[in-house]
Amino acid sequence: MKDKVINIIQEIEDIDEDISKIEGLITNGYLDSFGVLSLVAELENFFSVKLNGGSEVIKHLESVDSICKLVESSMEQSNG
Amino acid sequence: MKKFSNLGQKFIHIANQYSENIAIRFLDGTKVSYKELDDLSNKYVQYLKEVRIKKGDCISLSSEKRIESYALIASCWKTGITYSFFDRFSPIERLEKILNQCNSQKVIGSEEVKSLLSKDRSNMFLSYEDIKSSIAKFEAHPHKIECEFSGDEVAYVMFTSGSTGIPKGVAIKHSSLVNFTDWTQELYEFNADDVFSHLNPLYFDNSVFDLYSSLFIGASLVAFARDDLKDPGLLVEKVDEFKLSTWFSVPSMIIYLLNLGAISSTSFKYMKRIIFGGEGFPKNKLKELFELIGSRVQLVNVYGPTEGTCICSSYNITSNDFSSDQMNTLAPLGRDMLPIFDYYILDENNKEVEVGEIGELALGGEQLSIGYVGNEVETSRSFILDPIRTNGSNKVYKTGDLVSRASNELIYFAGRKDSQIKFMGHRVELGEIESALDSLCFINESCVVFGGKSDAKQIVAYVSTSFKPSEIKKSLKNLLPPYMIPRKIRVLEVLPKNANGKIDRKALMLELSNER
Known part of the structure; x- marks a missing residue:
């Protein structure tokens, strides 16, 4: 999953750094609002899941690890 | 008045x-x-x-x-x-x-x-x-x-x-804007107690709506800066904190808030009307918004090119729109254009089409722009002498928007005559992106298309080059504003051609729709 998430982010916004190590993808300006929308759409599309977290969802999109956790918990919730 | x-x-x-x-x-x-x-x-x-x-x-x-x-x-x-x-x-x-x-x-x-x-x-x-x-x-x-x-x-x-x-x-x-401030006040019953959102950047045509509607009736405008829009939860919180009564934005902004779960049935406590325009609002997302707050907040779809002083039609969404066939994929633009506009729906020979037929919307009247500054060629191409009432010197603006008028007088958007698209409400000529790509010496040929899922359409560039997408994007950032940078760049050895030897845009659209 981690590799796929990195690929998705890389495809949305070309980042010349090790994406897996970045904290603050949004707050540090790596992803703009177009990027955030695309990221949510791509994650939901690829993993066939509705991301949970409500209005707080954006706080879980700041790093690859937190995105993976969000996708996993969203998948568990939709399966459960 | x-x-x-x-x-x-x-x-x-x-x-x-x-x-x-x-x-x-x-x-x-x-x-x-x-x-x-x-x-x-x-x-x-x-x-x-x-x-x-x-x-x-x-x-x-x-x-x-x-x-x-x-x-x-x-x-x-x-x-x-x-x-x-x-x-x-x-x-x-x-x-x-x-x-x-x-x-x-x-x-x-x-x-x-x-x-x-x-x-x-x-x-x-x-x-x-x-x-x-x-x-x-x-x-x-x-x-x-x-x-x-x-x-x-x-x-x-x-x-x-x-x-x-x-x-x-x-x-x-000035006169067009004075008229604009008059008719918006009358139509939407704005008054000095209203509090308007001011979300759009000032260089973007949509900012005209709230800036001018608000400051010419004694109302308040709440200015949101670029960074204030990043956090959807905080944005919705501020809407209630500042007691906003009128929201105006592109549908993309509302869809962004919906997709990120920021709008609930209790959001927007003081809101009287949510007005959106600049691009189509997909029916499924509009229904989602309507079901959340449509019973207490009037939702209004507006339409208008920059050349017509921001807005030229307005349509109040009701529950009928979802229970009848009044809305196919997008909300109607309005029941007629607003009275201050003359308009025609024209065929390729500049003759009016019949009811139900699709034609190009041409706008006339005192709200029209005087043209494009420093660009006579484009001005004379788009602003032509009135082709129907030929006895005067009045001009009409050919919008490039294809529309049809149904027998119930509702006007529907039916696409574009050219390759102009709307992305996040911004008007984008795909040709401008192609022109930027072609100016790069390492691009052999390019074609830019707009497609994908209806509520997440993207600008995608197909190019023939030996360079990597990341390198191309970097170069484009020196030429185009962020919203015009293709989200995806696909590198092909050669681009597909149609029978006339031209780049086959349709084939590329099909390829894009087949991508997962």
């Missing part, structure tokens, strides 16, 4: 009437009353005179939501000086094209904007900080601010994408 010749006269009248009302609020708590805004703009009037900027000249302002920007706008309303906003995050080459087109006498912005400009251009730069210290000597109430000029003076120039790679500057007259 009292009639005013120009915006200056009307603004002074409103500022006197509602002097203590708050005109603009900022999220950090700063606020400015109508009296303060009027006084400050009077000082700017004197300053502009001192630096020899006069009626008919154009000043370019960096798109920053700060008190000084609004005071400068108001001083332009009072003097007949034209203003034009630019995006300071736009690449320098595009910025230069924009400044050249409108023949700016001065460029005004915060100090760091100066470093973006060429040496020649930086000589005409004025910083907000310098102006602030220069205006201290001026009186807030000089004896006479005349505002004696015709409504034909150009109030602002708004730039949109141009298919040849050169942005087009749409010039809008």
Whole structure:
């Protein structure tokens, strides 16, 4: 999953750094609002899941690890 | 309703009437009353005179939501000086094209904007900080601010994408904007107690709606800066904290909030109306919004090209729209255009089509732009003599939008005649992106398409090159604003061709729709 998430982010916004190590993808300006929308759409599309977290969802999109956790918990919730 | 010749006269009248009302609020708590805004703009009037900027000249302002920007706008309303906003995050080459087109006498912005400009251009730069210290000597109430000029003076120039790679500057007259402030007040029953959202950047046509609707009735405008829009939860929180009663944005912004779960059935407590325009609102998402808050908030779909002074039609969404076949994929544009517009739906020979047939929307009337500044060719191409009432010299603007009028008089959007698209509400000529790609020496050929899922359409570039997508994107960032950079770049050995030997756009669209 981690590799796929990195690929998705890389495809949305070309980042010349090790994406897996970045904290603050949004707050540090790596992803703009177009990027955030695309990221949510791509994650939901690829993993066939509705991301949970409500209005707080954006706080879980700041790093690859937190995105993976969000996708996993969203998948568990939709399966459960 | 009292009639005013120009915006200056009307603004002074409103500022006197509602002097203590708050005109603009900022999220950090700063606020400015109508009296303060009027006084400050009077000082700017004197300053502009001192630096020899006069009626008919154009000043370019960096798109920053700060008190000084609004005071400068108001001083332009009072003097007949034209203003034009630019995006300071736009690449320098595009910025230069924009400044050249409108023949700016001065460029005004915060100090760091100066470093973006060429040496020649930086000589005409004025910083907000310098102006602030220069205006201290001026009186807030000089004896006479005349505002004696015709409504034909150009109030602002708004730039949109141009298919040849050169942005087009749409010039809008004072009289059109005075009319705009009159009809929006009447149609939506706006009053001085309303609190408007001000979400759109000032260089974007949609900002005209709330700026002009609000400041000419004594209402409040709540200015959201670029960074204030990043956190959807916080944004929705601020809407209630500032007791917003009128929201205006592109559907993309609302869909963004919906997709991120920020809007619930209890959101927008004080809201009376949510007005959206600039692009189509997909039915499924509109239904989601309607089901959440549609029973207590009026949802309104508006439509209009920049050339028609922001808006030319309006349609109130009701539950009928979802239970009948009134809405196929997008909400109707309106029941007719607004009365202030003349319009035709024309076939390829500029003859009116029958009811139910699809044709190009042509707009006429006093709300029309006078054309594109410094671009006679594009002006004469798009603004043509009225082809139906041929006995006068009236012009109509051919919008390029394909529409149809149903037997119930509702008008529906049916696509574009050309390759212009709307992305996040921004008007984008795919040709401008292709032109930027083709200007890169390492691109052999390119084709840009817009497609994907209906509520997540993307700009995708197909190119033939030996370079990597990341390298291409980097180069494009020097040529195009962020919203025009293709989200995806697909590299092919050669692009597919149709029977005529041209790049097969349809085949590429099909390829895109087949991608997962």
